[in-house]
Amino acid sequence: MRRNMKTDCLLLLLFFSVIINAVFFYLYLKKPHFLYPEHVEENRLCVYFRGGLGNHMFQYASTYGIARTRNMTVGILPSSVLFNTFNVSTKYLIGKQFCDSAEKVVERKPCAFDKGSVHFVRKKKRNYIHKSYLQSWKYFSDYEDEIREQFVFMEDVQKKARNLLHSLTKPFASANLTTVAVHIRRGDYKNQNNVKYGYTLATGEYLSRAFKYFRDRYQPIVFIVFTNPNVEDLKWCKYHVNGSDVVFVPENPREVDMCAISMCNHTVMTVGSFGWWGSFLAKGTTIYFSDVARNNSNLRKDFSVDMSDYFYPGWIGLK
Incomplete structure (x- = not known):
């Protein structure tokens, strides 16, 4: 009887030893700083x-x-x-x-x-x-x-973006439809301090040239415009960007907009890092506004001489 109790105790100690070592091994693999702050x-x-x-x-x-x-x-x-x-x-x-x-x-x-x-x-x-x-x-x-x-969007964000694009492109139902995301940023770039620093806004002429580039190459096509929904910016965009192949995106969380941009075939960007990343993730042809910083301004000094450190290789710059 004593021998059995002794054996049981040893087995119990061995069991707990294995459990404790397993826990410490898990913590070391998953959260090493928990055990070893160094x-x-x-x-x-x-x-x-x-x-x-x-x-x-x-x-x-x-x-x-x-x-x-x-x-x-x-x-x-x-x-x-x-x-x-x-x-x-x-x-x-x-x-x-x-x-x-x-x-x-x-x-x-x-x-x-x-x-x-x-x-x-x-x-x-x-x-x-x-x-x-x-x-x-x-x-x-x-x-x-x-x-x-x-930089793969969370599944719920992807679902919202897919639904958004489906609702916008449904009137253009076509198996060969080419989607071009157009990100137009104005808003804070019009502020006096930003203008003084050297920020310049993309022009209507630039957007016309960018749209022509894609219209000359793809049909049927739809331009999906993402912009600030404030009245002034929206009015400007609808004046300079129009046509039966243009749709405007309603207001959404920023991550849904960027995800939707990334799901389009090609992109047109104006200014800002938001449009940059939407274009980068989309992987298609990207047209960018090359005159983003006024010559001799403080902002222009923030870039490399030819701005190639900032704009991604293969993207097409237009003014």
């Missing part, structure tokens, strides 16, 4: 978010590319809007305290590739945070496939 306290490059959705996407994609290039790990806070929009990997989650204490890195130009923003001097056992806009595709060009895999 894994999080060094070699992280935190993403610093500011601006709108398009800005956030540049900041994440470029920081990701820089971190991969430098053999670092991306650090992203769970409060980021990207987690509610895309299937961004949760393995990069990090506590706020680590980013708050990280050493700061800054760029020289927000719309141009800067080698110094990639190859900054690193100290041992330090985290860093890139407090920059990082609006250049060159930062993540070697990891583009990985970025596209992460």
